[in-house]
Amino acid sequence: MTLQFSFTHRFDSQDFAIQCQLPAKGVTAVFGRSGSGKSTLLNVLSGLLHPQSGHVKLNRLTMLDTQKNIHLPVWKRKVAMVFQDARLFPHLSIKENLLFGAPKRSSNTFLNELTALLGIDHLLTAKPNTLSGGEKQRVAIARALLSEPQLLLMDEPLASLDIPRKREVIQYLNQLSAKIEIPIVYVTHSLEEVMHLADHLLVLESGKVVDFGDVETVWNSGTLSLWQEGERHSTLLNAKVAERHEHYAMRKMKVADHWLWVPDQGLEDKVGQCVRIRIDAQDVSVTLSRDAASSIRNKIPVTISEIKAINAHSNLITLQLSNTLMLKSTLTQWATEELNLTQGCHAYAQVKGVSFTQQNLASH
Incomplete structure (x- = not known):
């Protein structure tokens, strides 16, 4: 059971040829410089970008196969995305935000378990403008999971937070990743987040995969030397x-x-x-x-x-x-x-x- 993808695409003067096979559980951090292909990868996996050629397959579900003219739209992929900005509806309560877009069959038990796990169960009646940045991001993560996705994509979800709030959310994400049974693809510019959160590390450079493996192996291999100069x-x-x-x-x-x-x-x-x-x-x-x-x-x-x-x-x-x-x-x-x-x-x-x-x- 894996997430497999292989695609090529061209934007103006930049070419992308990205392929890999990720485990079907745990956090895979995607790391690289700006323009290396991190956002392009997320857009292809989510269905927001139709590449010129390639395929994406999650377990037995083929989401993209350009040779067979298969391109599942976003709403059929069972993929959830968490962005840098929590993007909560300001006029709705936290509970209403959480249930917005959730399947009607979604149980109160699942809602209660998830809000307790992420430490937001006491915020359900509050409005978004009363929450801290870390609390808003935890609500966004819970909302994404309540859509019952088979794949969770996270696009630098901690980038806008200060260090105390980052540590707060990392603590909850660690608990979450140990509980859920779906792959998490986590884009970040932070080696600290890689160290604390990821099980695997995918390094992109100039639109290609330059290294992939468990975090310790890739970290110690020298691939990250550009980000680890000197002392x-x-x-x-x-x-x-x-x-x-x-x-x-x-x-x-x-x-x-x-x-x-x-x-x-x-x-x-x-x-x-x-x-x-x-x-x-x-x-x-x-x-x-x-x-x-x-x-x-x-x-x-x-x-x-x-x-x-x-x-x-x-x-x-x-x-x-x-x-x-x-x-x-x-x-x-x-x-x-x-x-x-x-x-x-x-x-x-x-x-x-x-x-x-x-x-x-x-x-x-």
Whole structure:
């Protein structure tokens, strides 16, 4: 059960040739620069754009096949869209907005479950002008799902929100994506949203797919290097949450066969579960001895696999944790030469900081 699409189209001087096969459940983030084809992809999937050639198939439903002259109109595709702007009717209550366009057979039970899941059940009698931006977007998401779609498209739904409201909506979207059984195609310019929300990542460039896979693999592959220059480089890893330190407010996380100590912030209910963590290159230093006195708690044995110059005074060092896992570190040219770091030599990565999501990867 998948979402398959392959199409070509031309706008004036720009050509698009986009094809991929997405899982039938979970969040696939679509990422790329302006003009790379993100909106074009959404318009083809929704039926708003009839490409010059191609096909779109969701499970057993063929929504587009130009060779067979099949082009289902928007209202027959069972596709819902959430935009940057919530687009609520100002004269209707929130409940009336939610039920606008919903199938008449839609049950109150589904409405109640969805509004509770998105934390808007107490807003049903309110008008849109009394809601915060985050609340409006959650209403828009609920309204889209009440149309009982087989595919949910989201076009930068958090772009207009400030950081606190973004975090608020991300928390609810995480819960939602774990519950619903349909694919979500999520267009964004934000790597933070990719990290916190997506299961898979589709990267577009100049109207073509340049990478696709699970988020950790694509993130760590180097495809996103244009957006991760210098010290902004980072690595995404899956970590299993373990026990709390008996004396200090720190908690263990297991990454492959290694342990990391992280601040114990909201991880109490995650023990035994896997979460996604990000380790920024600027938060990783290198030492040749595990026994060297240091305030840094995390020292992990690694092998230097690559040294790449960032500029005249800094290097990006790739540190292998295992055959498949790695870290990135930014070091000065001075430190690299003083430690005599070369490809293949053994050292210890000192990890100063770890960012983690509240996403329970085991449930995705």
